[in-house]
Structure formats: C-alpha cells, structure tokens
Amino acid sequence: MASRSERRLWSRLNLGLVMMLGLMFLAWWQRPDNKLRVVVCDVGQGDAVLVSWKSYQLLVDGGPDNSVLSCLGKNMGFWDRKIEAVVVTHPQADHMTGLIEVVERYEVGKLIVANVVNDTSEFWRLRQVVEEKQVEVKELIKGDRLRLGAVELRVLWPKERGGESLAWKGEDELVQVLGEKTFQGDVNEVSLVLLGSFGKFDFLLTGDIGEKEERELVEELGPVELLKVAHHGSRYSSSQRFIEQVRPEIGVISVSKKNRFGHPTQTVLDRLTEVGAKIMRTDKDGMVRIITEGRGDYRVEVD
C-alpha cells in the first residue's frame, strides 16, 4: 500500500502527463496548413481584418475596442505570439483602438501606417506603446509591395507621401510636425488600400475610402474574389462604377447592429447584389472567415 504522499505524487504526475498529451493534441489540432485565411472579425462598428497563411499574420486595423483579441485567439495557433505586420489604414478610433492592446500583448514585426496624425488620446497611446516596444514603423504609399509568405500585397492608396508620419519617430520631430500640420482634409481620404493575391484568389481591402478615391483607383482594378466593402457600407463609398469594375464574388461589410450612421445603406447592398456578389455582414453573420487554397476555390465560414 502506497503512502498518502506517494499517491499524491502519482496523481500529480498523471495530471502532468494528461496536460502534456493535451498540449500535443492541441498543437497538432491547430497545426498550420497551406491555405490562406482572410478573417473579417466581428468588432462592432469598426474594421479588423486578419490575413493569415501558415504562421504568418497580417492584421489590417483593430476595431473600436478589444474584441479583436478574441478574434486573434480564435484564428491563431496558441503558441504563435507574433504578428508579422499590423496595418493602420487610417488613424480613426474605430480602426485603431484595438491595436493598442494588440501591440502590448503580441510581438509585432512591423507597423504600417498612413501618413496622417489624428490628435486623439487613442492615437497618442498607440504611438506610446509602439515606441515602448520598439516596433518598426513604416509608411507605405501607392506602388509599394508587401509579401506575407505566399501572399502578395500591393498598396494602391494613398497616392503620395505626407510629412506627418514623422510623428511616429520621436519627440523632436513630433514637435515640428505639430507645428506645421500639413494635412487638412478628411483622414478617410488617405486610407491605405491593399490588394492581396494568393494564387488565383484576389482580395481588396479598402479601409474607409470614398467615391472620390474610388474614381482614381478604378482604372487599375479588375474583378476580385473578395471585397471588404469600403467605410462599413456607407452611402458615400462603393459607387456603381467601382462595384461594377471589381465585381466581387463575396462582399463583406464590417458593421455593428445598431449604429447611428445608418450603415450599411440599401443602395450599396443593391449594387452588390446586382453584380452577383454574396453579401456577408458582421452584424448578422458574426465573424466571417474565407478559406482558400488559391486554385479558384474557396469556402466561407461564419462564427
């Protein structure tokens, strides 16, 4: 008959063994495959899109609160604490607030920013944590390219470099920048627009651009499989011409149930339906995940 302490030791060892087996099972269960996943997170009234291939991740925007963290938890392996690149399409609260905790909790390879400053508490807080964790900040404009494993991304917008991205660099420049603030318009106008391609699968992430920017972009665009509908389906975006040109097979709208802006507008929904797009909405479907092998096939999952 074993003594009490011996039995306790045995039961602890057993428990440890079970945990190790569980860990191995989970690691196997969440093992990366060769498919591209584009996830439009359900973050309420805001945007957060995760592009993931194998253990590479690109996060485009972070939503208005911390719900993006649960989305990352669901779509990344538990061992993976690195996000290769984070994009802030434009520094408005509904696109960047969640990124503050993302930068604090994950190892972020690069932070890619638009060239404007938005003088809000969220903006300065993000800048502060980016500096604390010494994340490399890069400003990209039209023509620049990004590579995420087998995924190729082209930056289509904004057109030109602004001076304000200096605000990310350090205190001295910051003072200068604030002294001669150059950008006067709506920050939505300089939203980063990304066109990604993985084999035969093309996806277009439009940030919050409006009709004016769409007009300039439309010439160089062709049909895409997936479109993140601009500005939560606002009436001032997704013009007839633009939608007809990109002819998305799936149009995802990131929007909250009750929002005071009346997003998404019926006109935009109709335009999408007319070109035969399947409409997915985070307010109705929750998180939307598109999985593809890049050979002309894809699968849409909701959660």
Added chain:
Amino acid sequence: MIYLVVVWLRFFNSFQTEANLRGLENKEIKLMGKISSEPILQGSSQKFKMGRIEVRVKQYPKYEYGQNVQVFGSLQRRETNRWYSVFSLMYPDIKVIEADRVKFIGFDWKEGLMNLRRRVEKVFNQSLPEPEASLLAGIVLGAKRGLPYEFWQALQRTGTLHIVVASGYNVTVVIGVVIGYLAGWVKRRTAVMLGILAIIGYTVMAGADAAIVRAAIMGSLIYFGQVLGRKADGVRLLIVAVMGMVAYEPRIIWDVGFQLSVMATSGLMFVGPLLETVFKRVWLVGGDMRDTVAAQIGVWPILLITFGNLSVFAVVVNSLILWLVPVVMGLGGILGIGGLIWQPLGQVMGWLAYVPLTMMVRVIEWFGSQSWMSWQVEGISWWWGLGYYLVLACLLIRRSYGKQK
C-alpha cells in the same frame, strides 16, 4: 444591542451622504480626489469609483487605481431602492493632477499590491490568447477587468460566473501554500500569522469585493482559531463575518456579490451535507456536483430576481469544469511568478496552462451558445425570494430537529 446601535449609526451616516448627494442630482459638480477602485473596461469605455460616485470615461487614456484626478460633469442618479441609489458621472471632463511629491516618502501598500497585480495580468496577457488570458486572470486574481463581453455573457448564461470571482477557494489556496512552505522553517504560530497577512494582501489585490472579504474573514478566523486551539464552527464564522461587514458598511446588504456569497456559503453549509448520500456515488465529479447543487439551492432566487435569468443546467457545466479550477490556479500561480522573473519561462508555463483553460473555454462557450441553457424570467418580486428562503429555512430546521429526536 450595542451591535444594533453601531449598525444603525453607520446606516444613518451613509443615509446622510446619500441625502446630500441627492441634493446635487443633475447639477454640475467638480470633484477632486483619488480613483478608489481598479478601473473596469466595458466595450470602449472604462468605469471606476471615486468614493460613492461612479465615473465612466472613454477607454483611453487609461486611468489607474490611486491616481489623483479632477472631474467636472453633471451628477446622475440611478435608483436601486428607496434607500440606495448609484451616483455616476458620465463622460465628464477629466484631468490628472500631478501627485504630491511629499506623498512618496511613505510606501503605499495598496498601490504596491495593485502594481504587482497589473504586472501579473500583463504576463498572462502576453503569454496566452483571449479569452483564455482573462479567464486565467479571473480565476487567479478575480480580475474581471478584461473579460471579453461575449465570454462574460457565456459565463453568466451557464451559471459559471463564480469561477472568476475570487472567493473562499482562493483564500484556502493562498494560506495553504504559505503555511505549507513555511512549515518547518518557522513556528506554526508565525506561519499562520504570515498566512493571514498573505490573505489580507491577496484580498486587496483581488479588489476587495464582498465575496473575497467574506472568505478572507472566515479563513483568517479558522486559522487564528487553530493557533488559539479552538475548533472552528462554520456557521458561527459566517455569522461573525456577515455581522462585521454589515457593521462596517450597512449598505452592503444591497450588494449582489455580498448576497450571492452569503447565500452560496449557507447553501454549502446547510444543504451540502444533506446531499452527500446522493452524490457520493458519482465518480470524480461527485463532490463538485454536490457543491454546485447546494450553492444553487442557496442562490437561485437572487439570480432570478436581479438578473432575470436562470441557468437550468448550471450543474452539468460546473461538473464538467470545476475540477480544472485547482489545476488552473496552480499553473497560473507558477506562470505569474515565473513570467515576472523571466518572460520566456512564463511562455512555457503559459502553454501548459492553455490546456485546461481552453478546455474550460470550449465547454463554457458551447453551452453558452445553446438557447436552452438559461431561461429568461422578468419581473419577479422580492417577496417570492423571501418566501422561498423562509420555507427552505423551515425545512432545514425541521430536518435537523427530527434527527436530534
């Protein structure tokens, strides 16, 4: 008698404050003082207390417990009942006042502990994904600050919210560990005293909610009694704890956390032993089932009346996950300490803790998404609850009386 006078005086005192504040309702007020509770994150806003007044501000900039601030806004009142209402300032102008240099001469224990807690939470957050990270923080520290809203709802619907409330179990573990490790090094009496100090520290760290304070008082008294060589009687300890807390702050009887804590403990004490024979035969989770049923019998009217829902299958969910709680606490403790020393060490422990945590999360999320999990019942009067407790008390008394015969 003296006790009643004390309670009455305290009650009168707090009623006075209430009356004074009522006079200021809807008026612009300027408030200067310390943030007196750990700010809680809710969606894109944060909420904290300044004494009797709740303040809600935007999520950023972040405020911390103990900061000196000046707020300026219109005082709102939300009535709970005739004698008690919640006063709040919604999105006031807020300004941090630079701390007095003089103050830093003394060391603020409470602030130090809060700092430690923040650092441990940070370790959790950096080594685990959500919602596992905040579930761990909830189980180990009773921190509800970062729980994703959807997960919080799932916890409530499945009747498992109590696992993220620091309570009796945490106290047992804390004092057990301290005494266990000190035994042999110092005299038992000293070990117990240090254990009690650890409990007090832990209670402050866990935010000093009603549930943990009750557990801390009872736990300390049990061990203190041991030193004095007196045997502990659970019922008496509960009564002492309740009387002490009510004397200190009479309004606590309207605190839902306090009500739940007291009734759940009573359920465990009075109803639990009666269920022993039924659940004894259930393998592995029998004890958890017995405790859950006993606690549920104690608390369901409160849950029904305050929250308007009833988790019908709470027993099933609790039996599935409760046995993991001690494992998670152990691993979480090691992760917290290890991570503070060296982050990569924390990472490895984090992976181990992920296994039981994710099992709990999956179970809670799955059951939480089932519509048959909880029933919505609105508008039940307090009298029903009172009647239920009277009947229950009568039944219990008759039973114990019958036994004596």
